[in-house]
Amino acid sequence: MSDEKEILVEQVRDLPPRDPGERDSTAAVLGERRRLSDPMDENAARKEMRRRSLRTFLFGGATAAIGFFAWRWMPNEWKWNTFRRTFEVNEKISRFFYRPTRLAPEFSSSQISPRRVNGLAGMETELDATQWKLYIGGLFGRNTDLALSLDEIKSLPRTEMATELMCIEGWSVVVHWAGVRFSDLIGRHLPNTTDGSPPDPVNHPERLLPYVSLTTPDNGYFVGWDMPSILHPQTLLAYEMNGEPLLPEHGAPLRLASPTKYGIKQIKRIGRIEFTANRPRDYWAESGYDWYAGL
Amino acid sequence: MTKRLEKKHTLAIRWLHWINFPLLAMMIWSGLLIYWANPVYSIWIGNYELFRFFPPGFFEFLGVPRRLAEGLQLHFFFMWLFTANGVAYLIYLAGSGEWRSILPVPGSAKRAIRVALSEIKLVRSKPAQGKYNDAQRIAYTGVLLMGAASVITGLAIYKPLQLAWLTTLLGGYQWARWMHFWLTILFVLFFAVHVVQVVIAGWGNFRSMISGYDVVDETVSEPSVTTASGEEAKA
Numbered sequence: 392m393s394d395e396k397e398i399l400v401e402q403v404r405d406l407p408p409r410d411p412g413e414r415d416s417t418a419a420v421l422g423e424r425r426r427l428s429d430p431m432d433e434n435a436a437r438k439e440m441r442r443r444s445l446r447t448f449l450f451g452g453a454t455a456a457i458g459f460f461a462w463r464w465m466p467n468e469w470k471w472n473t474f475r476r477t478f479e480v481n482e483k484i485s486r487f488f489y490r491p492t493r494l495a496p497e498f499s500s501s502q503i504s505p506r507r508v509n510g511l512a513g514m515e516t517e518l519d520a521t522q523w524k525l526y527i528g529g530l531f532g533r534n535t536d537l538a539l540s541l542d543e544i545k546s547l548p549r550t551e552m553a554t555e556l557m558c559i560e561g562w563s564v565v566v567h568w569a570g571v572r573f574s575d576l577i578g579r580h581l582p583n584t585t586d587g588s589p590p591d592p593v594n595h596p597e598r599l600l601p602y603v604s605l606t607t608p609d610n611g612y613f614v615g616w617d618m619p620s621i622l623h624p625q626t627l628l629a630y631e632m633n634g635e636p637l638l639p640e641h642g643a644p645l646r647l648a649s650p651t652k653y654g655i656k657q658i659k660r661i662g663r664i665e666f667t668a669n670r671p672r673d674y675w676a677e678s679g680y681d682w683y684a685g686l
Numbered sequence: 687m688t689k690r691l692e693k694k695h696t697l698a699i700r701w702l703h704w705i706n707f708p709l710l711a712m713m714i715w716s717g718l719l720i721y722w723a724n725p726v727y728s729i730w731i732g733n734y735e736l737f738r739f740f741p742p743g744f745f746e747f748l749g750v751p752r753r754l755a756e757g758l759q760l761h762f763f764f765m766w767l768f769t770a771n772g773v774a775y776l777i778y779l780a781g782s783g784e785w786r787s788i789l790p791v792p793g794s795a796k797r798a799i800r801v802a803l804s805e806i807k808l809v810r811s812k813p814a815q816g817k818y819n820d821a822q823r824i825a826y827t828g829v830l831l832m833g834a835a836s837v838i839t840g841l842a843i844y845k846p847l848q849l850a851w852l853t854t855l856l857g858g859y860q861w862a863r864w865m866h867f868w869l870t871i872l873f874v875l876f877f878a879v880h881v882v883q884v885v886i887a888g889w890g891n892f893r894s895m896i897s898g899y900d901v902v903d904e905t906v907s908e909p910s911v912t913t914a915s916g917e918e919a920k921a
Contacts, residue, residue, distance in 0.1 A: 400691050400899070403691075403692075403693045415793065416797075416813065416814035416815060416816065417789075417790060417791050417793070417794050417797070417815070417816065417820055417823060418786070418787070418814075418815060418816020418817070419814075419816075420791050420793075421785075421786040421789060421791065422786055423786040423787050423816040423817060424783075424786070425692060425816075425817075426692065426693035427690045427691070427692050427693075427902070428690050428691040428692075428693075429690070430688045430689070430690055430904045431688070431689060431690065431691075432687075432688060432689070433687050433688070433689050435689075436689035436690070436691060436901045437689075437901065439691060440691060440893075440897070440899060440900075440901050443691075443897045443898070443899055444893055444896070444897045446897075447896050447897040447898070448896055448897070451704070451896050455704075458708065471759075473763065474759035474760070474762075474763055477759075477762060477763045477766075478759070478762065481762055485845070485848070488848060489848060490848070493847060493848055493850060494847075494850070495846070495847045495850060496850055496854060496858075555846075555858075555859060557846065557859060558724070559723075559754070559758070560723035560724045560754065561720065561721070561723055561724030561726075561863060562724045562726070563859050563860060650846075650847050651847055675755075678755055679755035679756065679759060680755050680758065681758065681762070685845075685848075686844075686845060686846050686847045686848070
């Protein structure tokens with residue numbers, strides 16, 4: 392084919408709409424234009440069309456095939472790394488935009504949902520409530536764990552909230568919680584700082600150790616939290632649910648309750664809390680879920 | 687007989703259209719993997735459950751069960767590409783003037799009904815159209831709005847605390863989730879109708895979405911331009 396024909400088609404020109412007579416057609420109203428080549432005989436048109444089709448179909452087909460097989464044959468490890476890194480990027484963005492002043496909506500007592508039990512990992516054995524204590528590691532000026540009884544925890548300021556608990560599966564329930572703000576616990580029992588300076592959770596929360604590890608007494612369930620989320624005013628160490636002491640299946644004697652993260656992060660039957668410099672292990676993150684899981 | 691080649695779809699439109707196909711497919715597939723974990727939606731007629739989304743056999747057949755983590759991984763990866771592609775498409779439509787071919791105007795609904803009636807052979811005449819008829823304009827603008835609505839409802843269920851104002855605006859977490867689900871069903875229906883229409887429209891139409899060009903009859907007259915001096919001159 393000649394270069395002349397090539398130029399002919401490349402010099403498509405804008406022409407008026409298809410129906411200049413129909414003034415009220417949408418195309419005419421909006422001033423749609425057409426791009427047409429110069430007239431050519433039928434054979435030339437067919438030839439030129441075939442040439443263009445062949446080129447684009449081959450190129451498009453090859454691109455689709457490369458994309459498809461690259462995806463199919465990509466080692467699973469690469470995919471998992473990509474997804475894990477994407478979770479981490481999403482987390483960075485979420486944390487950049489995170490504001491502790493944004494609160495989850497609260498509900499009235501008539502909106503409380505029926506109880507819903509989900510997940511008993513770390514709670515398969517009976518717990519002797521009389522022997523239970525909350526152990527806390529990583530505190531400022533201490534090398535050993537602090538042990539607190541439930542009564543000692545209850546002596547901290549009581550906070551109540553009726554918030555929606557979101558499960559990562561998609562359902563949600565409105566629950567009325569009563570307990571102690573995690574930030575109130577930290578205000579009383581100061582965590583270590585990254586640089587060894589005296590802790591100041593109110594004015595310099597960013598100097599505190601950046602992570603919190605929470606585990607059940609048998610270490611069967613464990614979650615990791617970032618410091619900003621656990622300092623959120625709606626993150627509670629809860630000991631009451633819907634006006635009653637926590638039931639065993641809901642995490643007695645003490646559990647986490649917070650609308651800042653999915654239910655998988657709101658660990659039941661807490662045995663130990665530790666403030667850490669490194670990102671703690673997390674039960675569901677080890678099965679491919681987002682470590683941050685922030686809402 | 688004299689013909690012309692008509693450039694129907696620009697390179698950008700074709701790329702953005704075809705890239706959207708695997709991206710939307712991935713969003714729907716991963717959405718299904720996530721939805722399986724709490725499949726609560728049905729079509730009800732009164733108290734009679736007409737259709738359940740989805741029967742257990744449907745999930746089993748597609749190998750969906752117990753893949754929630756994978757679904758979340760895929761969804762929160764491809765959401766970026768899907769959104770970026772959609773935003774690029776909107777910017778291109780606005781900047782290139784291609785919106786003139788796709789947007790409806792107030793009279794479009796009436797003409798779209800005539801288009802639909804003529805397609806099922808109830809009326810003989812079709813309303814005048816440009817590149818797309820008015821039913822297509824409504825459908826193509828609608829599907830763009832659906833994409834935007836999916837991103838917005840998705841954000842509302844992705845960050846219901848940090849974007850609590852948005853979630854509340856949409857009626858709460860579960861309503862936002864409900865909308866997100868039905869938008870997905872609408873995408874699937876759009877896709878089904880779209881494929882049927884493309885098959886009916888024939889090879890030349892499909893080919894133009896890949897090559898960009900179609901062969902048309904030489905019926906367009908050269909436009910005449912009135913010059914400043916009042917003479918008519920050939921453009």
